[in-house]
Amino acid sequence: MYSAYIRKPTLSIWLICSLFACHTADKTDQSQANEDAPSTQPTTQFKPGEKRDGMVWVPGGTFEMGSDEFSDTRPVHPVSINGFWMDEHEVTNAQFAAFVKATGYKTVAEQPLDPANYPDVPADQLVPGSAVFTPPPAEVSLTNPLVWWKYIPGASWQHPNGPTSSIKGRENEPVVHVSYDDAVAYAKWAGKRLPTEAEWEFAARGGATNQTYYWGNDLKPNGKWVANIHQGHFPDKNTQEDGYAGTAPVKSYPANPFGLYDMEGNVWEWCQDFYRPDYYSHSSKSNPQGPDDSYDPDEPGAVKRVQRGGSFLCSDQYCIRYKAGSRGKGEVSSGSNNLGFRCVK
Numbered sequence: 012m013y014s015a016y017i018r019k020p021t022l023s024i025w026l027i028c029s030l031f032a033c034h035t036a037d038k039t040d041q042s043q044a045n046e047d048a049p050s051t052q053p054t055t056q057f058k059p060g061e062k063r064d065g066m067v068w069v070p071g072g073t074f075e076m077g078s079d080e081f082s083d084t085r086p087v088h089p090v091s092i093n094g095f096w097m098d099e100h101e102v103t104n105a106q107f108a109a110f111v112k113a114t115g116y117k118t119v120a121e122q123p124l125d126p127a128n129y130p131d132v133p134a135d136q137l138v139p140g141s142a143v144f145t146p147p148p149a150e151v152s153l154t155n156p157l158v159w160w161k162y163i164p165g166a167s168w169q170h171p172n173g174p175t176s177s178i179k180g181r182e183n184e185p186v187v188h189v190s191y192d193d194a195v196a197y198a199k200w201a202g203k204r205l206p207t208e209a210e211w212e213f214a215a216r217g218g219a220t221n222q223t224y225y226w227g228n229d230l231k232p233n234g235k236w237v238a239n240i241h242q243g244h245f246p247d248k249n250t251q252e253d254g255y256a257g258t259a260p261v262k263s264y265p266a267n268p269f270g271l272y273d274m275e276g277n278v279w280e281w282c283q284d285f286y287r288p289d290y291y292s293h294s295s296k297s298n299p300q301g302p303d304d305s306y307d308p309d310e311p312g313a314v315k316r317v318q319r320g321g322s323f324l325c326s327d328q329y330c331i332r333y334k335a336g337s338r339g340k341g342e343v344s345s346g347s348n349n350l351g352f353r354c355v356k
Contacts, residue, residue: 057094060270066096066356067270069214075221076212076291078336083288087336091297092213097206098353100261100272101185101280102197104178107168110197119190120167120346140164141188142347143172144257144324147247153329159246160347168193171258171348183260185278185351191316191343194281194352203354208284208317208338209299210355215275215320216335217268225267225275225335237264238276240333241326257323257348275333276325278351279318279341286315286340307340315340322349 057068071094077087110116120141129137143163151158165174168188171181178184189197198204206214215225222228226237236242236253243250254263262272284290284301288308305314318341321333332339341350 060268062099062270063096065099067099068094069097069210069269069271070094072213072218074213074216076209076294076336078334080334081332081337084291084336084338086291088291088294089296090209090213090294090299092209093298095206095210095355097210097214097269097271097355098203099266099270101278101351101353102194103183103261104168104186105182107186107189107197108178108182110200114196114200116193116196116200118168118188118193118346119344120188138164139167141166142345144246144348146249150244150247153245166348181258181260184258185261185273187258187278187348187351188346189281189351190346191281191341193346197352198354201354203356205281205283205352206355207298207300208282208319209294211280211282211319212336214269214271215267217271217274219268222335224333226265238333239264239273239323240276240321241324241330245326245328245330246324255323259323273320275320277320277323278349279322279339280320281341281350281352282317282319284317286317286338310342313342315342318350324349 057070059068059070061068071092073089073091075087076090078084079087121139123139124137126132126134126137140163142160143166145159145161145163147158163173166172166188168186169178170176171178171187194205216222217225219225219227224230224238226232231237239253239255239259241249242252249256253259259273259277261277264273264276266272267274282301284299285303285305287302287304287306290302301317305316307313307315318339321330321337321339324330325333331337
């Protein structure tokens with residue numbers, strides 16, 4: 012499902028359906044995205060899968076981007092990508108903690124909400140927090156995500172399930188509750204950037220084409236789960252057949268042919284591109300950088316960026332956006348406990 016909740020303009024839409032990837036802030040300066048565009052210099056000196064400083068070399072190439080299965084991933088179209096380095100796994104709690112220690116950075120979820128955006132809400136309720144998946148005790152209708160998503164005061168990257176939770180012992184799990192702006196801040200500190208949507212999909216496919224899932228055509232190759240998604244009955248019962256009810260430590264499942272881990276499931280990952288459902292009809296065929304602005308017909312006033320890969324909550328009963336070529340979207344100042352990121356350079 013779309014991972015994020017909206018922090019503005021009203022509390023009543025913090026967790027509306029259109030932000031959840033399966034059922035069906037101010038604009039960021041596009042000049043920065045252009046500055047971070049992939050280099051056009053030759054990059055053939057590296058070997059596919061070569062590793063350096065926790066990153067993997069993804070060779071350039073041409074692939075068929077998109078999927079015929081979803082309305083916002085059509086048409087499937089050829090795209091050429093230059094080679095780039097990509098984090099071999101999602102940014103972890105330990106890595107994000109190092110960033111915070113070095114900079115004193117406060118994530119959006121840790122900051123009070125602006126009363127100007129919530130004129131009808133009592134000031135004592137405008138407290139820092141974030142959206143946390145909270146499974147209901149029994150079967151429910153899938154028409155209202157508010158049944159299983161709750162805004163939890165005190166939830167943040169350091170307290171992923173609420174103020175009494177901690178990341179102690181979870182240092183190797185993906186950092187969550189990060190907004191787009193938080194992810195960009197980390198990437199700049201690390202001397203990296205967020206991937207373009209095209210780079211992300213090219214990397215996730217690992218050189219393969221026409222597969223149902225990024226790992227192949229079988230949901231459970233050789234009878235084994237190869238990604239952290241939801242098993243059982245969504246949203247009330249997770250059988251944890253894959254070993255996890257929530258986030259899994261990075262590298263818990265096999266890497267793809269490029270040597271990248273968790274390119275599907277676990278947590279949604281922010282991409283650089285603005286989200287528009289019609290972008291593929293006129294996307295550049297060479298190193299596309301996404302549209303110049305954001306537009307989601309479900310919420311015309313919200314600025315959204317693309318998210319990719321699905322999360323531990325993806326279920327064929329509700330969310331199949333972990334499939335190859337699928338897309339997610341999220342409002343830029345929002346986060347949740349199934350949303351993270353990785354970087355490229």
